[in-house]
Amino acid sequence: MQNSSSLPRLEDPSRLAQRLMQKAHNQDGLPExxxxxxxxxxxxxxxAQVTLPxxxxxxxxxxxxxxxxxxxxxxxxxxxxxxVRRRYFIERVGYVQHKPVGWKQIGFGILVAVLVAxxxxxxxxxxxxxxGWLLAGTGVFGGAIVALGGRLPRFLVxxxxxxxxxxxxxxxxxxxxxxxxxxxGFEGVVCLVSGGVVCLRFMRQPLETxx
Amino acid sequence: MSAKIQxxxxxxxxxxxxxxxxxxxxxxxxxxxxxxxxxxxxxxTKGNLSVHLSKLEEAGYIAIQKTFRGKYPLTxxxxxxxxxxxxxxxxxxxxxxx
Numbered sequence: 624m625q626n627s628s629s630l631p632r633l634e635d636p637s638r639l640a641q642r643l644m645q646k647a648h649n650q651d652g653l654p655e656x657x658x659x660x661x662x663x664x665x666x667x668x669x670x671a672q673v674t675l676p677x678x679x680x681x682x683x684x685x686x687x688x689x690x691x692x693x694x695x696x697x698x699x700x701x702x703x704x705x706x707v708r709r710r711y712f713i714e715r716v717g718y719v720q721h722k723p724v725g726w727k728q729i730g731f732g733i734l735v736a737v738l739v740a741x742x743x744x745x746x747x748x749x750x751x752x753x754x755g756w757l758l759a760g761t762g763v764f765g766g767a768i769v770a771l772g773g774r775l776p777r778f779l780v781x782x783x784x785x786x787x788x789x790x791x792x793x794x795x796x797x798x799x800x801x802x803x804x805x806x807x808g809f810e811g812v813v814c815l816v817s818g819g820v821v822c823l824r825f826m827r828q829p830l831e832t833x834x
Numbered sequence: 835m836s837a838k839i840q841x842x843x844x845x846x847x848x849x850x851x852x853x854x855x856x857x858x859x860x861x862x863x864x865x866x867x868x869x870x871x872x873x874x875x876x877x878x879t880k881g882n883l884s885v886h887l888s889k890l891e892e893a894g895y896i897a898i899q900k901t902f903r904g905k906y907p908l909t910x911x912x913x914x915x916x917x918x919x920x921x922x923x924x925x926x927x928x929x930x931x932x
Binding site for chain 2: 633634635636637639640641643644646647650709713714715716717718719720721722
């Protein structure tokens with residue numbers, strides 16, 4: 624009689640596909656470069672907001688940019704990545720047409736956003752040192768998203784760095800604006816360097832022709 | 835041996851081969867993908883991948899279309915209706931056994 628330990632290792636085929644697609648998505652370093660640039664833009668705008676005189680035209684432009692440009696950049700990143708890959712990297716990464724995002728995923732995203740908003744507006748203001756909690760929470764939550772988004776060692780390191788930076792900034796007592804500027808700026812540089820190294824190594828691989 | 839484990843003996847042998855399973859699982863998760871994407875994602879050599887794609891096409895599980903994107907030749911693969919049905923059954927059996 625065969626016991627289950629002698630059977631070949633089985634894996635849910637859907638999980639197998641997700642794992643392979645995630646690996647393909649991250650192999651050229653482009654998502655990290657995009658994330659790094661995004662974080663640096665956010666950090667730059669926050670720095671500008673802190674530096675510019677309140678009520679000045681520059682200050683208002685920066686506030687508008689934070690409110691409109693940042694969400695727009697975030698939402699357009701997947702399409703931009705797709706365009707860059709198809710225009711410049713298609714010979715190396717190949718061509719794929721993904722299925723449209725399902726209602727389940729959209730619903731899950733909305734649920735997470737509602738939960739985060741609930742914590743931000745409902746719980747954090749009641750805590751002592753809410754600025755510190757916001758910085759630490761952003762670092763830890765953001766770091767978790769980075770680590771889970773990639774599931775490769777370099778993403779785990781990046782995520783841990785972001786979490787640690789958030790907690791250090793919270794402990795240091797720095798103001799919220801400056802804290803966010805430093806957190807996003809640091810993580811932006813880390814993602815840019817990490818993604819850049821991966822991209823260069825990917826581009827250096829010899830291109831095999833033929834099928 | 836439980837009935838669920840015994841059902842593993844009924845799985846489609848064409849899909850159950852590890853390399854072909856990777857290909858079919860990927861194609862089930864997307865609308866379509868080209869040869870180079872499958873080669874990069876699965877890590878199979880081009881020759882090996884070519885052989886497995888031929889087997890899947892012979893079985894009627896995938897359709898292969900050769901086209902161009904500008905000057906770049908594309909060999910686009912997508913699951914057929916039969917392929918989706920067979921993969922769905924396969925996935926049901928595997929999930930039940932897990």
